[in-house]
Each structure stands twice: as C-alpha cells, then as structure tokens.
C-alpha cells in the first residue's frame with residue numbers, strides 16, 4: 011500500500027498539485043531502518059512561500075522523513091529531487107527536534123546564528139558589519155534579540171529553538187525543515203512561532219516543512235499537509251486530507267474528524283472498529299466510539 | 305621585578321636544555337589550545353586521555369628500538385586515531401567500551417615494554433620519561449621537528465574550527481548546512497593525535513591530557529566566546545609550562561640536593577590551580593550577573 015494525493019481516489023480531484031513548481035519533491039520514497047520498514051511510498055512537493063505540515067503520531071516516521079528530505083538518510087527506494095532548492099545559495103536548513111545544547115558550549119546565541127551564515131566554510135570567520143547586521147536581523151525576526159549575547163546552552167528549550175530557527179533562516183535558505191518546533195512551547199509561544207513560520211514563508215519565498223503531532227496550531231498558516239500513519243502518507247490541502255474517509259483509509263481503522271470552534275479533532279476509534287480492507291467507496295462506519303482524542 | 309629576578313636562577317636563560325624545554329612547552333601549549341577547546345566542547349576528553357595512555361605503549365616501544373620517544377608517541381596516536389575514525393560511526397556506548405578494552409591492552413603492553421626497557425638499560429629513566437616526561441633531556445635536534453608537526457596540527461585544526469563548532473552544536477544541523485562532518489572530524493583527530501604526542505613529550509604520556517584539556521577547561525569556564533577561549537587557553541598553557549620549567553630548574557637547589565623535581569609536577573599543579581581559580585571566578589561572575597538581573 012502506498013501513499014497518494016488525498017484528492018486522488020478519495021475525492022476525485024487532483025488537489026495536491028502545486029500551483030508553482032516545487033523547490034523540492036519527494037517521489038515515492040520508502041525507508042528501511044534496522045531491517046524494519048519505517049515508511050513507504052511517500053510523495054509530496056514543497057512550493058516556495060508555503061508552509062507544509064508533516065503530521066503524524068509518535069513513531070509515525072516524521073523525523074525519518076525530514077532526515078530523508080535533508081539528505082541525512084538515504085531512502086531505500088524512491089528519490090528526493092532538490093534541484094530547485096540547490097539554486098538558492100542558502101540551500102536547506104534544519105531545526106532539529108527538542109535538542110538541548112551543551113551548557114558549556116562557548117557560543118553565544120549570535121555566534122550560533124553567525125554559523126548559519128558561514129559555519130560550513132573553512133578557516134576563521136571575519137567579523138564584518140554586514141555579517142553582524144544579518145545576524146541581528148535574524149535574531150530580531152524570531153524574537154531572540156533579547157538574549158543574543160547569552161550562552162546558547164544556558165537558554166531555555168524554547169529560547170534555544172528560536173535561536174536555532176534564526177540560525178536556519180539567516181542564510182535565506184530555499185527550504186527550512188523544522189522537527190516539532192511547537193512541542194515545548196506554551197500556547198502563546200505556539201501561536202507566535204506558527205505565525206512566524208507563516209510570515210517567513212510568505213515574505214522570503216521559503217518552502218517551510220514543519221512536523222507536528224497535532225494539526226491545530228498550524229491550521230492558520232499551513233497550506234498543505236503530509237499526513238503520516240502506519241508507515242504510509244497522504245498529501246494534500248488540509249481540507250482534502252484531514253477528513254474522516256481519507257484518514258480512515260490511512261490508519262486502516264475508523265477515524266472521525268470533528269470540526270469544532272475552528273479546531274479539528276482527529277479521533278481514531280478503538281481497535282474493535284478496524285477496517286480490514288480500506289475502501290474509499292464504503293461509507294465510514296458509524297460505530298466508532300470516541301475513545302481517544304489526540 | 306626583584307621578585308622575578310629572585311625566581312629566575314642565574315644561568316636559566318642561557319642553559320641549552322632550558323631553551324629546548326621552553327620552546328617545546330610553548331609550541332605544545334599553542335597547539336593544545338584550539339585542539340583542547342574542541343576536545344572539551346565535543347566531550348572527547350576521555351578519548352584524549354585514551355590517546356595519551358596508548359601513546360605510552362608507543363613511547364616505551366620507541367625506547368626499546370632506540371629511537372626518539374616522539375616517534376613512538378606519534379605512531380601509536382596515529383593508529384589509535386585511525387581506529388577512532390573507523391569506530392566513529394558507531395554508537396557512543398559501544399565506542400566507549402571498545403576504547404576501554406583497547407586501553408587496557410595497550411597499558412598491558414607498555415608495562416611489558418617498560419619492564420624490558422628497565423632491564424636492558426638498568427635504570428628507571430625510560431619509565432619516568434615515557435610516563436611522566438622529562439623536558440630537560442629532549443635533544444635540541446627535536447625542536448624543528450616538533451615545530452613542524454605543531455604547525456601542521458595548528459593549521460588543520462584552525463581550518464576546521466568553524467565547521468567543528470557547528471557539528472558540536474548538532475551534527476545534523478551542520479550536515480544540513482553543508483558541513484562534511486566526517487571529513488572535518490578527521491582533521492580534528494589528526495590534530496588531536498599530534499597534540500597528544502607533543503604533550504606526551506612534554507609532560508609524559510600519562511599526564512598529557514592535563515596539558516591538552518586543562519588550560520581549555522579553565523578557559524571555557526570564564527568565557528562565552530570560542531575565539532577568546534582559545535586565546536586564553538594558549539596563554540594559560542604557556543604560563544603554566546614556562547613556570548613549570550622555571551620552578552623545575554630552581555628545584556635543583558632544593559632538597560634532595562642535586563636532584564631537580566620533575567617539571568611535569570609543577571605544570572600539572574599550576575594547571576590545577578588555574579582551573580580552581582577559573583571555577584571560583586566563573587561562580588562569582590554568575591552570582592553577580594544573577595544579582596544584576598534581579599536588581
């Protein structure tokens with residue numbers, strides 16, 4: 011079983027097609043790690059100026075897919091095209107999942123952002139005015155100017171994440187990949203960072219790929235979703251993908267999607283309601299009790 | 305000035321062995337500063353220590369063969385570094401276990417070599433020189449070689465410094481930014497091998513980590529910038545080795561008469577004191593900035 015554009019069989023429209031040529035596309039990618047199939051048939055494209063959410067429960071393979079996108083893991087099958095991204099000097103940038111930097115690391119927040127500009131170059135960095143301006147601007151943009159001169163390892167998890175985001179943005183990359191950037195934030199910061207990602211995508215023509223286990227915080231800014239579950243993926247606009255019949259097919263058991271007060275609740279039913287043969291033509295069962303709310 | 309004049313015994317600077325010792329100590333300190341800062345930052349002090357211990361095997365072997373101990377230190381460090389690089393892709397835990405096992409074997413072999421050394425020369429000189437160093441018996445002809453090796457290591461580590469720092473933050477972030485992580489790590493390991501071998505020449509194989517990570521550890525306590533950490537570590541290293549040489553020279557006049565104390569002893573003690581002082585200074589700085597923030 012492989013992933014498909016949600017619009018495909020389920021809704022009869024090719025909704026996943028991008029309006030603009032993608033800067034990066036993942037084509038039919040499968041990954042085997044440690045002899046185990048992690049994901050299979052993953053397909054999506056990233057367009058400049060758009061935020062794409064990579065959504066899935068714990069262990070679904072979000073981090074794995076992001077690492078494939080970045081070229082840190084070689085896919086077992088399929089391929090990732092990065093020609094579009096390679097045309098921009100900034101290339102690809104990465105903000106990893108919940109990572110605490112060593113408290114002893116002799117780097118201030120601004121030093122780490124500076125390494126986003128030229129950390130791949132050999133030799134000693136020369137402090138120029140231009141470099142300083144770019145660094146200050148990036149720190150300002152993510153709301154990290156207040157702790158620019160603090161040692162990075164002494165900042166809180168959320169603050170470190172902002173600095174890593176500034177590090178990712180400073181070189182004006184074509185694609186920014188963020189792994190669960192909202193995971194450790196309070197509700198207000200969650201909103202702020204989501205908005206920030208939307209603004210970054212729109213203002214700088216960056217393709218943003220961001221993983222999360224919940225669609226809600228990303229709803230206001232997200233153009234498209236790659237929904238990951240059971241080792242497979244569906245790709246499309248939020249409306250196309252986050253629907254009961256599409257997710258029921260993906261999970262292989264009944265899933266209710268409830269829209270309440272502008273929020274989306276994805277409610278997988280218990281294992282008792284397992285749908286053995288995913289069939290888009292059969293109406294979703296009405297017997298799925300609400301047992302688990304994600 | 306008079307205090308200094310009192311400390312510097314007559315004939316200190318005109319003595320040949322003293323000059324060699326100062327040159328060696330200076331070079332080693334300069335190389336160890338950037339290498340040491342990266343070693344501390346990358347949390348590889350244990351690997352650095354392991355290299356020193358493995359170096360003892362090479363040093364003792366060199367004595368047996370009748371060649372300069374430096375060649376022995378270098379050869380065994382190079383082999384060990386190659387093994388680290390190959391094992392580098394493996395998990396940290398299995399790597400640490402492998403290091404521990406190899407270390408034990410290496411020390412066993414050096415015990416044998418040193419025993420044979422002691423029997424063939426009927427002195428304990430080899431043991432002392434290999435394990436604890438003896439700066440004053442380094443032949444002057446070694447200095448250009450040491451300077452050349454030091455320059456190579458220094459260039460290697462300074463060229464790779466930036467990408468290595470980024471890789472210390474997060475290897476994947478560095479790789480995404482276009483850093484060839486494995487390649488720059490190899491550059492670091494080569495510099496580490498040379499730095500450890502030179503430190504072993506200076507203060508002995510067993511104590512070589514002290515000179516490698518001592519100054520850097522102290523420097524990293526008091527500064528938040530990579531550049532100043534390297535500069536401070538270099539300064540601390542130079543001061544400690546020069547003062548160690550000076551005190552060892554002076555100690556010829558101390559009891560037991562006509563037997564100088566080993567320079568390594570002074571160097572290590574000075575570095576220890578510097579580290580304590582840096583710890584106190586850092587603690588005070590933190591309290592002060594906390595007060596400033598609160599007030």
Ligand SMILES: Nc1ncnc2c1ncn2[C@@H]1O[C@H](COP(=O)(O)OP(=O)(O)OP(=O)(O)O)[C@@H](O)[C@H]1O
Pocket residue numbers: 043044046048066067068069070071072073074075107223
């Ligand atoms: N190197 C590896 N070798 C073997 N299995 C792996 C490896 N890396 C990840 N996996 C497995 O792949 C699966 C997906 O992991 P991944 O980290 O991509 O999930 P995730 O969606 O990011 O989860 P989370 O939400 O918890 O971060 C997990 O079952 C994990 O055990």
Ligand SMILES: [Mg+2]
Pocket residue numbers: 072073074107189
């Ligand atoms: Mg993950």
